[in-house]
Amino acid sequence: MVQIPIREAKNKLTELARRVEAGETITVTRNGKAVMDLVPATKKGGIDWEAGKAYKKKLGIDSFFGEIPADFDDPLPEDFLITPLPPFRGE
Known part of the structure; x- marks a missing residue:
């Protein structure tokens, strides 16, 4: 050095x-x-989605997580938000 x-x-x-x-x-x-x-600059990395899919397919779990639907982060319907939760039955 x-x-x-x-x-x-x-x-x-x-x-x-x-x-x-x-x-x-x-x-x-x-x-x-x-x-x-x-020091030399390093290439910015990221997630290699294609490599991940290939790896899951190799393991035979290519649909383990499935696909994320396009409306995944859309707001929830109002009736869902105002419906109370069922009572908790601690078991």
């Missing part, structure tokens, strides 16, 4: 960026103490 003073890093930013792009990690220091690391 390379350490470089912040004053020098300011003057060589383009060079440092190229080195970091090549995979190097550079620690920038102020008064001999590390203040930041310059």
Whole structure:
């Protein structure tokens, strides 16, 4: 790992960026103490839905969760909201 003073890093930013792009990690220091690391950017991840479906299919549970209907997050009907719950029978 390379350490470089912040004053020098300011003057060589383009060079440092190229080195970091090549995979190097550079620690920038102020008064001999590390203040930041310059590291290569990572690709933003996310959920690979297709891979998940393929994995579930491989396990034979391809419809385990089913599909989420298009109206899943629609407001509930008013009569549903005002109907009281049945009494609780703690067993």
